[in-house]
Amino acid sequence: MSNLLQEIESKISGAQTSVAKQNVGIVREIGDGVAKIEGLTDAMLNEMLDFGNGVTGLALNLEETEVGAVILGDYTGIKEGQEVRTTGKLLSVPVGKGLLGRVVNTLGLPLDGKGPIKSDVSYPVEKIAPGIIKRKSVGQPLQTGIMAVDAMIPIGRGQRELIIGDRSTGKTTIGIDTIISQAVQNRAAEAAKDTSYRPVYSIYVAVGQKQSNIARVIAVLEEAGAMPYTIIVSASASDSATNQYLAPFAGCSMGEWFMDNGMDALIIYDDLSKHAVAYRQVSLVLKRPSGREAYPGDVFYLHSRLLERSARVNEKYGNGSLTALPIIETQMGDVSAYIPTNVISITDGQIYLETDLFYQGVRPAVSVGLSVSRVGSAAQIKAMKQVAGRIKLDLAQFRELAAFAQFGSDLDAATQAKIERGKRVVEIFKQPQFSPLLVEVQSVILWAAQNGYFDDVAVEKVKDFQKKLVDYLTNRKADLMGRLSKEKAFSDAIAGDFKSAIAEFKQTYK
Amino acid sequence: MSKQAKRDAKSLFRNCQINGILDEKRVLQTVDEVLKRKPRGFGAILSHFQRLIKLDEAARTAKIESATALTPDLQNNYKEILTKRYGQGLYFIFQENPGLLGGVRVQVGSDVFDGTVRARLNELNESFKAA
Numbered sequence: 276m277s278n279l280l281q282e283i284e285s286k287i288s289g290a291q292t293s294v295a296k297q298n299v300g301i302v303r304e305i306g307d308g309v310a311k312i313e314g315l316t317d318a319m320l321n322e323m324l325d326f327g328n329g330v331t332g333l334a335l336n337l338e339e340t341e342v343g344a345v346i347l348g349d350y351t352g353i354k355e356g357q358e359v360r361t362t363g364k365l366l367s368v369p370v371g372k373g374l375l376g377r378v379v380n381t382l383g384l385p386l387d388g389k390g391p392i393k394s395d396v397s398y399p400v401e402k403i404a405p406g407i408i409k410r411k412s413v414g415q416p417l418q419t420g421i422m423a424v425d426a427m428i429p430i431g432r433g434q435r436e437l438i439i440g441d442r443s444t445g446k447t448t449i450g451i452d453t454i455i456s457q458a459v460q461n462r463a464a465e466a467a468k469d470t471s472y473r474p475v476y477s478i479y480v481a482v483g484q485k486q487s488n489i490a491r492v493i494a495v496l497e498e499a500g501a502m503p504y505t506i507i508v509s510a511s512a513s514d515s516a517t518n519q520y521l522a523p524f525a526g527c528s529m530g531e532w533f534m535d536n537g538m539d540a541l542i543i544y545d546d547l548s549k550h551a552v553a554y555r556q557v558s559l560v561l562k563r564p565s566g567r568e569a570y571p572g573d574v575f576y577l578h579s580r581l582l583e584r585s586a587r588v589n590e591k592y593g594n595g596s597l598t599a600l601p602i603i604e605t606q607m608g609d610v611s612a613y614i615p616t617n618v619i620s621i622t623d624g625q626i627y628l629e630t631d632l633f634y635q636g637v638r639p640a641v642s643v644g645l646s647v648s649r650v651g652s653a654a655q656i657k658a659m660k661q662v663a664g665r666i667k668l669d670l671a672q673f674r675e676l677a678a679f680a681q682f683g684s685d686l687d688a689a690t691q692a693k694i695e696r697g698k699r700v701v702e703i704f705k706q707p708q709f710s711p712l713l714v715e716v717q718s719v720i721l722w723a724a725q726n727g728y729f730d731d732v733a734v735e736k737v738k739d740f741q742k743k744l745v746d747y748l749t750n751r752k753a754d755l756m757g758r759l760s761k762e763k764a765f766s767d768a769i770a771g772d773f774k775s776a777i778a779e780f781k782q783t784y785k
Numbered sequence: 786m787s788k789q790a791k792r793d794a795k796s797l798f799r800n801c802q803i804n805g806i807l808d809e810k811r812v813l814q815t816v817d818e819v820l821k822r823k824p825r826g827f828g829a830i831l832s833h834f835q836r837l838i839k840l841d842e843a844a845r846t847a848k849i850e851s852a853t854a855l856t857p858d859l860q861n862n863y864k865e866i867l868t869k870r871y872g873q874g875l876y877f878i879f880q881e882n883p884g885l886l887g888g889v890r891v892q893v894g895s896d897v898f899d900g901t902v903r904a905r906l907n908e909l910n911e912s913f914k915a916a
């Protein structure tokens with residue numbers, strides 16, 4: 276070699292110190308979308324791995340002699356003996372307001388054909404939940420607009436409330452209604468230039484559902500004008516188990532961004548039963564040991580670390596929140612199966628939907644006795660607190676007495692009256708889908724029921740009476756409604772005015 | 786493969802190390818001994834043992850590839866730098882690979898330092914694809 280060449284050579288090798296270290300491995304085995312890779316001694320859990328040609332994998336099993344990775348996307352081109360490298364990056368998704376109005380997949384890539392996502396920030400999909408020092412107790416309501424829920428199972432911002440029931444009992448509908456309700460309230464506050472109202476942004480994560488179901492949800496949200504405040508993360512039944520397993524975590528990161536930036540967000544996981552099944556499948560191909568119902572032993576941890584990320588953070592950290600409504604689908608009402616028990620124990624309460632009620636026409640089919648919210652009542656506005664406590668009691672008494680009355684025993688007048696009141700309250704709580712009610716409206720209806728204004732209305736006319744009463748109050752007594760929404764309580768003065776207003780309405784009602 | 790077999794293989798492997806460096810004589814003795822006694826699941830134990838040896842060998846092998854042959858001086862230079870970084874007991878392979886076009890690629894175990902022209906061209910190519 277000439278001197279010149281040698282000199283160049285040594286210059287190049289002198290520059291070696293500036294060459295970044297990479298960590299590589301060799302594919303030893305590939306199948307089912309999972310690669311076993313020898314080497315990669317520096318790989319981190321959940322690190323993205325570069326398989327070349329734009330194919331990415333995710334390191335999920337770190338063992339002494341090899342790394343187990345799932346391939347995100349097309350794995351047919353991957354061959355044994357091929358080189359793989361670490362990227363130093365954890366699996367991340369784009370976050371931010373640019374995602375609102377969009378439908379994306381697990382990686383945050385658009386599925387709606389509306390062009391690239393505008394985002395310059397990304398979050399890893401697995402993040403550590405806010406610690407106890409950052410958290411604050413739940414104190415502000417998240418109005419679902421569903422009267423049975425807001426009155427009897429109230430949800431606070433930052434809470435985790437499970438929606439549980441058999442298939443086709445209205446679980447998804449409750450989630451969608453809640454999203455629509457947020458959009459309605461956000462828009463109302465914008466129109467009124469009410470800067471004290473904290474808007475709620477929603478994320479709907481569809482896991483393992485049929486494409487047609489997801490399309491229906493999107494159509495409903497679009498129709499209701501809720502999309503500008505909503506992100507949809509979709510991993511349908513036809514997506515890989517890996518994508519289904521990761522989708523809730525991706526959605527959660529998008530929600531966390533709002534929380535971290537001092538805003539409020541709501542996330543619906545529809546549903547975690549299918550999520551657990553997807554995780555079982557991923558674990559199976561990674562040959563992880565399995566336990567009860569063939570689920571991997573850490574499926575509890577999977578759901579707890581997901582739901583732990585919902586919180587309300589305190590003022591010092593921006594006062595943001597992430598409320599979670601996970602959905603679980605039971606089989607024949609069995610809440611004692613493995614996954615339901617796990618998720619029940621992680622959440623702050625549950626909205627339990629019953630098939631029997633659904634078919635009796637009680638919709639939403641909320642079981643009052645079996646549903647609880649362990650933290651939400653602290654977040655109810657005063658007007659609602661004033662009426663809701665008694666209503667729940669009335670309803671519970673009614674259930675007992677109604678069962679008793681079936682035996683045909685003679686009932687005294689007081690008992691008879693309680694039963695009649697109860698029948699009307701059941702009617703009042705029936706609510707069609709996609710029509711959320713504002714909390715002032717809900718509390719006035721319940722106040723009227725409690726003060727006997729429904730007692731002389733025939734049971735089958737209750738819904739009609741309710742609707743016309745609400746129309747009358749919102750159109751003709753807008754001032755009074757305005758006072759109630761400002762004061763948020765039934766003061767003596769407001770109660771007196773409602774008494775005369777409702778009496779007036781009853782004169783005209785036929 | 787059972788966890789027990791992996792554990793057994795690992796402890797045999799540790800017994801073959803002297804001051805953290807694998808001793809070839811002990812490795813061969815161990816294999817002979819296991820084959821003589823044939824403990825339960827010895828097939829699995831030996832195959833995992835072999836795997837550990839292979840990985841250890843890979844981790845101790847430094848492969849230095851360059852487009853043109855390196856002078857003995859430069860070779861020594863590399864040996865010194867790599868020993869400083871990875872410790873004693875490295876086994877060095879120097880290889881000529883004109884396909885790299887220029888520069889040097891060093892691999893020790895699964896660590897790679899790639900400063901070749903080929904790697905930079907590949908990177909450039911990928912960056913065009915991504916855009």
Ligand SMILES: Nc1ncnc2c1ncn2[C@@H]1O[C@H](COP(=O)(O)OP(=O)(O)O)[C@@H](O)[C@H]1O
Nearest residue numbers: 441442443444445446447448638639706707708
């Ligand atoms: N409050 C309601 N009033 C009338 N129909 C409802 C109501 N809630 C749900 N439904 C109907 O019941 C069916 C099942 O609801 P869905 O929310 O999809 O159930 P799930 O998610 O539990 O399977 C849907 O056709 C839906 O339109």
Ligand SMILES: [Mg+2]
Nearest residue numbers: 446447448545
């Ligand atoms: Mg559903």
